[in-house]
Amino acid sequence: MTSVEQLPSRYDFQFVGGQKNIYLFSTEKLIxxxxxxxxTPYLFGYDFVLANEIVELVINVADNPTGRRPSxxxxxxPTVAAIINDFYQRSELTITIFICDTADxxxxxxxxxxxxxxxxxxxxxxxxxxxxxxxxxKQLIYHCAIIIKRANPYSKEVSSAFIDLMTDYSAGK
Amino acid sequence: xxxxxxxxxTLSRHERAVAILERLIADKRQAEEEIVDNFHTDPLIxxxxxxxxxxxxERGTAAI
Numbered sequence: 001m002t003s004v005e006q007l008p009s010r011y012d013f014q015f016v017g018g019q020k021n022i023y024l025f026s027t028e029k030l031i032x033x034x035x036x037x038x039x040t041p042y043l044f045g046y047d048f049v050l051a052n053e054i055v056e057l058v059i060n061v062a063d064n065p066t067g068r069r070p071s072x073x074x075x076x077x078p079t080v081a082a083i084i085n086d087f088y089q090r091s092e093l094t095i096t097i098f099i100c101d102t103a104d105x106x107x108x109x110x111x112x113x114x115x116x117x118x119x120x121x122x123x124x125x126x127x128x129x130x131x132x133x134x135x136x137x138k139q140l141i142y143h144c145a146i147i148i149k150r151a152n153p154y155s156k157e158v159s160s161a162f163i164d165l166m167t168d169y170s171a172g173k
Numbered sequence: 174x175x176x177x178x179x180x181x182x183t184l185s186r187h188e189r190a191v192a193i194l195e196r197l198i199a200d201k202r203q204a205e206e207e208i209v210d211n212f213h214t215d216p217l218i219x220x221x222x223x224x225x226x227x228x229x230x231e232r233g234t235a236a237i
Contacts, residue, residue, distance in 0.1 A: 012228055012237045014221040020204070024221045028235045032222065034208045038200065043193060056197060060205040062212040075236055099197050101205075133194060142194065168190035 010078040015086065021055065023083045024062070031070050032063040035083050043097060044161040050093055050154050057084070057098040077113075081120035084147070088126075092149055095158055100143040102135075111143045118147075125150055129159055131166040 013025035021037035037055035044051065059080065061070060088094050100110045118128065127150050132143045146162045148155055184192060211218055229235045 010237065011235050012225060012232075014225050016217055016221045018217065022218070022221075024218065024225060026222070026225050026229065026235050030235075032212065034212070034218075036204055036208070038204055040197065040200070042196065056201060056204075058201055058204040058208070060208040062208050062218070097197070099194075099201060101198065101201060142198065144194075144197075165190050165193065168186040169194060171187050171190075 009075075010082050011075050013079060013083055013086075021087060023087070025079050025083070027070075027073055027076070029070075029073075030065050031061060033059060033076070034062040035059050035080065037087055037094070037096065040097060044158075044165065048161060049157055050095055053091065053093045054095045054097065057096050077116040078120045080117040084117070085121070088149055093152055093154070094148070095152075096147040098145050098147070102138070102140045102142060107141060107143060114143075114145065118145075127152075127155060127159075129162055131162070133166065133169050 011025045011027060013023050016022040016024060019039065021039075023035040024032060025035075026032045036058040038058055039052070040054045040056045041048075041051040043054045048054075064070060084096070098114055100107045100114065126147055128145055128147050130143070130145045132141050134141050146158065148158050152158065212222075225235075
């Protein structure tokens with residue numbers, strides 16, 4: 001039997017923890033990324049049954065010694081997916097919200113990037129609900145998504161709360 | 174039992190949704206700024222970076 005050399009599947013990462021549930025990983029070009037699962041208990045109101053399990057996913061470059069804009073790196077998406085997976089293994093009831101920023105007017109590119117990360121998930125284990133809201137004043141669409149484990153016993157409550165929030169937003173338009 | 178009143182309780186449902194989503198975006202931007210600042214100042218981050226570097230040097234690559 002011939003042995004097949006396994007190609008690298010993702011970058012190594014380190015769980016730092018803390019209030020913001022921080023993870024770090026470094027790329028081959030030594031670009032350091034930080035991922036936070038920042039507690040967001042106010043999202044559906046503090047009285048929501050899983051308020052303390054709601055986190056906002058934040059991903060940013062912490063250090064970039066190359067001095068150049070990070071280029072596409074095929075190992076980043078599986079690394080982000082693995083980190084999200086790892087976090088859900090620590091806390092199965094986690095509700096993650098991801099919102100696409102628009103500050104740089106590249107919201108569509110950010111959204112595609114998020115979709116790439118999500119594509120590396122074991123999707124059968126997770127449920128994702130997408131929506132978006134339009135800021136007429138700034139003429140921008142904010143894409144957002146909620147991710148929960150399918151096994152979450154409160155998945156219906158989470159879905160309803162998210163849909164209600166987005167409906168309430170649109171109701172005044 | 175201590176209760177936490179909703180911070181946007183006096184607003185209409187629409188205003189409340191707007192306020193929540195705006196806060197979400199503001200929080201995200203603040204977190205992104207802090208990530209850059211904390212890299213240089215947070216000893217926990219520095220320790221984690223050192224550990225990642227140690228393992229990378231051991232393997233000879235950042236990938237696994």
